[in-house]
Amino acid sequence: MATLKHINSKNADYGAAEQYLLFEHDEFTMKPVLDETGRLIPREDYRLSTLNCGGEDFAVACMRANLRYGKNQRREDVKSHHYIISFDPRDGPDNGLTVDRAQELGEKFCAEHFPGHQALVCTHPDGHNHSGNIHVHIVINSLRIKEVPFLPYMDRPADTKAGCKHRCTDAALRYFKSEVMEMCHREGLYQIDLLNGSKNRVTDREYWAQKKGQAALDKQNAPMIAGGITPRQTKFETNKEKLRQTIRAALSAAASFEDFSSLLLREGVTVKESRGRLSYLTPDRTKPITARKLGDDFDRAAVLAVLEQNAARATEKAAAIPEYPRHGKTGIQPAKAPQTAPKLVGASSISFASPQAGKLTHSAASPLPTKPDGFAGAPSVQRLVDIEKKLAEGKGRGYERWATMHNLKQMAATLNVYQEYGFTSPEQLEAAVDTAYQEMRQTSGELKALETKLQGKKELQQQVLAYAKTKPTREGLRAQKSEKARAAYRQANESDFIIAEAAARYFKAHGITKLPARKALQAEIEQLISEKDGLYNTYHEQKQRFKELQTVKRNIDQILRREEPHRRKEQSHER
Secondary structure, X not given: OOEEEEEEEOOOOXXXXXXXXXXXXXXXXXXXXXXXXXXXXXXXXXXXXXXXXXXXXXXXXXXXHHHHHOOOOOOOOOOEEEEEEEOOOOHHHHHOOOHHHHHHHHHHHHHHHOOOEEEEEEEEOOOOOOOOOOEEEEXXXXXXXOOOOOOOOOOXXXXXXXXXXXXXXXXXXXXXXXXXXXXXXXXXXXXXXXXOOOOEOOOHHHHHHHHHHHHHHHHHHHHHHHOOOOOOOOOXXXXXXXXXXXXXXXXXXXXXXXXHHHHHHHOOOEEEXXXXXEEEEOOOOOOOEEHHHHEHHHOHHHXXXXXXHHHHHHHHHHOOOOOOOOOOOOOOOOOOOOOOOOEEEOOOEEEOOEOOOEOOOOOOOOOOOOOOOOOOOOOOOOOOOXXXXXXXXXXXXXXXXXXXXXXXXXXXXXXXXXXXHOOOOHHHHHHHHHHHHHHHHHHHHHHHHHHHHHHHHHHHHHHHHHHHHOHHHHHHHHOOOOHHHHHHHHHHOHHHHHHHHHHHHHHHHOOOOOOOOHHHHHHHHHHHHHHHHHHHHHHHHHHHHHHHHHHHHHHHHHHHHHHHHHHHHHHHHHO
8 A cells, every 4th residue: 555645845954854864853843753862862763875976965965056057046946856756564474575675665756756866765664653553764865966758647748857857746746746657557556546536635734734633632631531620622733623613514414405505605615616626715714625625525427316315214214104094095195276176086096187078088189289389388297107017126115105295295296287288189299299308309300401691601711710810921922923933932932822722722622612701601600690599599409399298198098098997896796
């Protein structure tokens, strides 16, 4: 499980890096630890080597190079880069990793990926948390003193030149992580996927803030614990972690994105969406924190997935109804509907209330009915669920209850739409579906023809503009006196003549002998765009109408098929 961390430093004292590697330091304050006499305490065990320092001390060699090239002289300049390769604690006992072997791997990694840089490579046998993880520190001078070959993570010519600086880009760090993974695989060491990150993006800064805050809290609580008093807070949380907890709490209680936003707003957190990405603004900040910096659980896709699950559970819970009694009457009594709504009889038998026909009958198709003017529209109609099929697939009692309630609601919505259109028979509905489909297909054909015409006009406009831009060049050719001069002129302006000749071929192929005026052509294109927008709106309305009618037809067909067995059963009882 080797990990890779990167830290850049603007500290001009290169000796401080070497001092940190050789002597004990307080991991919270990063200050050296002194003994009783005020002297530095050397680390018990380490391996240290230098690269490209020419036999000099690392700090001296770096300062000489900076002076020679005139770099790293300003306070804001990044003076050095610090990479840490930390191996899994199990690599020692399980895979035979030693401090010496880790040092060799670190030196090889440094030589391959940071050539031309002065570097310190130091290996420690344990980390600050005393977990026994062997780790390698690689500290390089940001300035390159030798020209190097072009490496895979480089993207600029300057990345290879002497006197230029190392850049740790996102692409470079990703490449280094992949190389660490490859090294672990090659050496038979434990490894994890370093490229896809963790669920919680805890930065090095946040990690140390949590560690320092926890230490301060423990120190504060120590007198109370000694006195037998239970402290109110025993676990320190950073502001980012508090935000994570707030978001998780809102996610657990929300069933839609609107609910999610409202719950967060109550806690003073504003959620924003931009370019398909979420960010969260807390009262103590002026700049929002992106979901990417909080963790994988807080991006748009993960949030919407949780909200969808919550909505499904809420629907299933709301659909939980009492068991049907064993006697003849059903335990479900639908609410009394308005006079315009259909009459519901039980859960499976439905009568079609219609002023014209009483019950729905299979009569001949009549002219296509339409919704009356001013009709606000019925609720969105959804397909009925085939409960028996779903139960055969392994769905349980809870799903059956939800599906029963769902079908009741959709039956009512279906019949409402049926009556609002004024249908009197299934044949009339089927004819309406066919007509709606043909209208949609016709509009679609008109839309495609219009798009083709518009595309042709845009291509013509491009060719006209390109040809017009080459006019000075073409006139310049006519001004040349000799064939030699014209040949030289054409060669010097070859790109313009290629464009002009391509445009001329286009005009000839399309039978255009006189070029249209640019203003008139632009006006024609704008008119076509306006027609396209209007036609698209019509197509969208027709498509929605077709889908609605198609859903109604399918539901009606399913209702009629379900009604027949019940009707035959009732007739047998009458006999």
